[in-house]
Amino acid sequence: MNKVYDVAIVGAGAAGLFTAVHCAKRGKSVILYDKNKYPGRKLRITGKGRCNICNYSDNDNILKNIVHNEKFMYSSLNNYSANDLIKFFNDNGVKTKVERGNRVFPQSDDAMEIIELFKKLIKDLNIEFKNESTVKDLEKKEDLFKIISNSGVDYAKNLVIACGGMSYKVTGSNGDGYKLAQKFGHSIKPIKASLVAMNTSLSKEDRLELMGLSLRNVEVKVINKKKKIIFNEFGEMLFTHFGISGPIILSASSYMKDDEDYTIYLDLKPALNEEQLDNKLLILFEEEHLKSIGKILENLLPKKLINIFLKNIDLDYYKKACDITKLERTAIINNLKHFNLKYDSLRDIDEAIITAGGVNVKEIDPKTMESKLVNKLYIVGEVLDIDALTGGYNLQIAFSTAYQAAMSIE
Ligand SMILES: Cc1cc2nc3c(=O)[nH]c(=O)nc-3n(C[C@H](O)[C@H](O)[C@H](O)COP(=O)(O)OP(=O)(O)OC[C@H]3O[C@@H](n4cnc5c(N)ncnc54)[C@H](O)[C@@H]3O)c2cc1C
Numbered sequence: 001m002n003k004v005y006d007v008a009i010v011g012a013g014a015a016g017l018f019t020a021v022h023c024a025k026r027g028k029s030v031i032l033y034d035k036n037k038y039p040g041r042k043l044r045i046t047g048k049g050r051c052n053i054c055n056y057s058d059n060d061n062i063l064k065n066i067v068h069n070e071k072f073m074y075s076s077l078n079n080y081s082a083n084d085l086i087k088f089f090n091d092n093g094v095k096t097k098v099e100r101g102n103r104v105f106p107q108s109d110d111a112m113e114i115i116e117l118f119k120k121l122i123k124d125l126n127i128e129f130k131n132e133s134t135v136k137d138l139e140k141k142e143d144l145f146k147i148i149s150n151s152g153v154d155y156a157k158n159l160v161i162a163c164g165g166m167s168y169k170v171t172g173s174n175g176d177g178y179k180l181a182q183k184f185g186h187s188i189k190p191i192k193a194s195l196v197a198m199n200t201s202l203s204k205e206d207r208l209e210l211m212g213l214s215l216r217n218v219e220v221k222v223i224n225k226k227k228k229i230i231f232n233e234f235g236e237m238l239f240t241h242f243g244i245s246g247p248i249i250l251s252a253s254s255y256m257k258d259d260e261d262y263t264i265y266l267d268l269k270p271a272l273n274e275e276q277l278d279n280k281l282l283i284l285f286e287e288e289h290l291k292s293i294g295k296i297l298e299n300l301l302p303k304k305l306i307n308i309f310l311k312n313i314d315l316d317y318y319k320k321a322c323d324i325t326k327l328e329r330t331a332i333i334n335n336l337k338h339f340n341l342k343y344d345s346l347r348d349i350d351e352a353i354i355t356a357g358g359v360n361v362k363e364i365d366p367k368t369m370e371s372k373l374v375n376k377l378y379i380v381g382e383v384l385d386i387d388a389l390t391g392g393y394n395l396q397i398a399f400s401t402a403y404q405a406a407m408s409i410e
């Protein structure tokens with residue numbers, strides 16, 4: 001029989017690499033598989049190529065930014081916090097910096113520095129990296145795992161599934177991890193795109209007119225069909241050729257389901273209440289009473305938005321301020337405070353930054369990342385049913401769960 005490794009790890013993304021490094025540091029023999037030629041294919045595109053490694057904040061804040069199953073993360077964050085992660089990179093020669101929102105990046109602004117570090121560690125720690133090796137099947141016979149990949153059959157005492165989610169499939173994370181976990185009896189919570197842009201039902205003409213418009217300091221409110229507000233936050237958004245995107249829209253998507261109807265309202269003037277807006281309009285109407293309402297609204301809105309804004313309330317762009325009725329003024333105010341973004345659907349999972357859903361965490365011991373169903377099987381990273389908002393939290397989940405497993409493997 002071939003050599004028996006202490007640990008076999010499927011997937012050389014953030015979670016798989018971190019598990020491999022920490023197992024090898026503990027003297028374990030490690031074999032690490034990835035479909036790609038090089039490790040960390042997705043890591044390379046994180047943070048727009050700069051890699052937002054983590055968020056320089058305490059565990060309470062990190063937990064607040066985890067959307068699903070944050071309680072599961074208590075133990076692994078306690079064992080491996082953002083401080084530990086920053087120290088790991090600094091000790092290994094990657095200088096880091098903290099930017100807006102406590103986002104931590106390599107000082108070089110280059111995700112490749114992280115990849116190069118992992119490549120070096122793979123070499124220095126004698127981790128056997130099987131590149132271009134897709135793991136097709138896994139079995140457990142007696143006390144050994146059998147790993148069947150397109151480069152042969154290997155055996156290991158411990159097995160780690162670190163295959164990632166299903167978004168950006170070109171990076172290799174195409175959902176294999178779910179099937180491999182299912183082989184051992186694990187259940188999979190429904191998979192859904194998260195941190196993803198949205199399609200709107202506006203006409204193509206209107207979408208193109210709005211395309212490129214970016215709005216700051218707006219308030220987005222998402223209401224479900226039971227009229228419950230499921231998301232309400234301030235921030236920045238962007239109109240695109242298909243609909244809407246930008247930080248606040250991506251965050252909202254984390255709270256939405258694939259197959260449900262939602263109404264998304266935008267408060268275009270969150271700093272002013274209805275009464276203040278009415279007073280403002282009255283003053284503008286008095287000062288510029290012969291001007292068209294379209295022109296007057298330039299005092300309150302970006303030009304690109306005005307046509308569609310007026311179309312929404314059936315008001316003629318050229319109607320003079322002095323001819324606007326009280327009813328029409330009320331409609332303007334209502335539209336400023338509750339501008340309907342005409343939500344249609346979430347964009348495809350392939351465009352999502354993260355996959356929500358995944359291996360049911362009830363079947364995993366949060367203190368060790370070991371499967372409760374199969375001894376010595378560990379599951380880490382995005383393949384688990386845990387997801388967080390943007391800001392470095394998702395990589396923190398991958399690294400902390402990886403560390404937790406690496407320290408528990410006997
Ligand atoms: C565009 C983009 C930007 C992002 N930016 C950030 C950011 O700045 N900060 C942040 O915190 N998070 C970011 N994320 C999220 C973050 O990248 C992921 O949460 C993280 O990479 C998950 O790590 P993972 O190791 O679990 O999975 P992955 O990184 O997806 O790695 C899984 C690996 O498993 C391999 N694999 C899968 N199946 C098999 C198989 N059958 N055989 C062999 N190998 C297999 C894949 O090839 C892949 O390399 C971003 C995501 C995207 C898409």
